[in-house]
Amino acid sequence: MELFTNQVLAGIATGAIYACMALAVVMIFQAIDHLNFAQGEMAMFSTFISWQLMQWGLPYWWAFLATLIISFVGGIAIERLLFKPLAKAPILTNVAGFIALFAIVNSVAGLIWDFTIKQYPSPFGSSPFLGSQLISTHQAGMIGVTILLLIALYLFFQFTRIGLAMRAAASLPESARLVGINTSWMIALGWGMASAIGAIAGILIAPVVFLEPNMMGGVLIYGFAAAVLGGLSSPLGAVIGGFLVGIFENLAGTYIPGVGNELKLPIALALIITVLVVKPAGLLGRPIVKRV
Amino acid sequence: MTAMLNIKDLRAYYGQVQALHGLSFSLNEGSLTTLLGANGAGKTTTLRAICNMVRSTGAIEFEGKALSGKSTENVVRLGIAHVPQGRGTFTTMTVEENLQLGAITRSDSKNITSDIERMYAHFPVLKERHTQQAGTLSGGEQQMLAVARALMLRPRLMLLDEPSFGLAPLIVRDLFKILGKINREDKVTILVVEQNAQLALELADQAYVIETGRIVMSGNAKDIATNEDVRKSYLGY
Secondary structure: OHHHHHHHHHHHHHHHHHHHHHHHHHHHHHHHOOOOOOHHHHHHHHHHHHHHHHHOOOOHHHHHHHHHHHHHHHHHHHHHHHHOOOOOOOHHHHHHHHHHHHHHHHHHHHHHHOOOOEOOOOOOOOOEHHHOOOOEHHHHHHHHHHHHHHHHHHHHHHHOHHHHHHHHHHHOHHHHHHOOOOHHHHHHHHHHHHHHHHHHHHHHHHHHHOEOOOOOHHHHHHHHHHHHHHOOOOHHHHHHHHHHHHHHHHHHHHHOOOOOOOOHHHHHHHHHHHHHHHOOOOOOOOOOOOOO | OOEEEEEEEEEEEEOOEEEEEEEEEEEEOOOEEEEEOOOOOOHHHHHHHHOOOOEEEEEEEEOOEEOOOOOHHHHHHOOEEEEOOOOOOOOOOEHHHHHHHHOOOOOOHHHHHHHHHHHHHHOHHHHHOOOOEHHHOOHHHHHHHHHHHHHOOOOOEEEEEOOOOOOOHHHHHHHHHHHHHHHHHOOOEEEEEEOOHHHHHHHOOEEEEEEOOEEEEEEEHHHHHHOHHHHHHHHOO
16 A cells, blocks of 8 residues: 555656656647647757756755746747747648657757756755655655646636636637737747746756656657646646646556566556547547537 | 718729728718628628728728828727627637727826716626626627727727628627617727628618629618628529
């Protein structure tokens, strides 16, 4: 029983990171209808920036905050420079753009910070959480930060006018323009926020997977899986998907004989495909229903 | 009366296809004008051209300001509300959020709340359903919501694209009554595109008839209504 609880809690902790990545993916998908393949690399780059800031002597939380701001501005810049001109381009052009961004960010990170694996500090430490052996303080911190982030995002989108405008721009761009919303900037804002959310995911997972240019590869695949599982049209679904993937991945690795660490990923992905066959819109994604 | 909206030699294109062929007309401030015409005559395109949602040439002036080159959202910010064909309802949001969105460009948050109450007075059914998802409203209710959303801008000019489309005759009458009231009491200039010529001519004081992208007739709504050709082509008697 203790093993089970332990694995579920650990799954929730890594699931929190998948949830963040899924949320970032959904955010951009809602705005431009494309999956950002470079989301993980952008998060990795942000994590390196925070590491660099700490190397230069900034305390952890100041580096964290500065990185969020830099990532936010960087996300907007990427949208303005690369994807705004591609807005009306065919889907494959956009895919090529994402892959180019992936390769460029990855190589530039390698160029600046090289490919050796680096330690990344945790502000929460790694001692047992509240004296229990079930979960470490860093894992608890990952869950806590993610939950705070989710609450903040919920409040932002439900109760602020700019959040309302962003939702409107994502759901019906033409109507949004007709009420005077600058939809182009709403998309840029979405990129900025997605980039900052990715940065949080990267910074939180770095103490676990260690810092190096390829650190987010696996995480992003789980993030994609979570987003698809929960429904690409639903931020809440993405988050739930993230936690489910995290838990399932851990339980499959522990309890299904012969799976272990190596086969966790295919098992998790097989589960997702199963869900999609049964429910193509994802768990919470809604098939569009409207009266005419 | 001064002309609030002045359109000269408007030509509009969808790709290579030209939809408007040098259209000119003007709207007087405070007027309620209808633009009549058959399917494909260019009525919707005219409204879309005013809001720069379609590629066009020619001069469009609103209260002395040229609209060409302005983005759709900046045209709207000048006080031009556009109720598009199909209503453009934000179906996944609540009725109240739809109304909030109508006022999204305004910064006078106190007045927004009282304006929402005013809309509920105009359209009591919206108050009953203010927490409901807009997509669950009936067609007529959605049209009322679309008009209310447009009014939340506190527009100087309101453009309506076939508000009667798909609605039961009784509901259309109600809706047109409210439009007349808004025109008179709130001093909103209205341009309404309609296929339901009879009703539109009853409501409007000015009318234009458009055929294959050109204005072919203009004048007082009552005169147009009694015009032989119009009666045969659009009123069907």
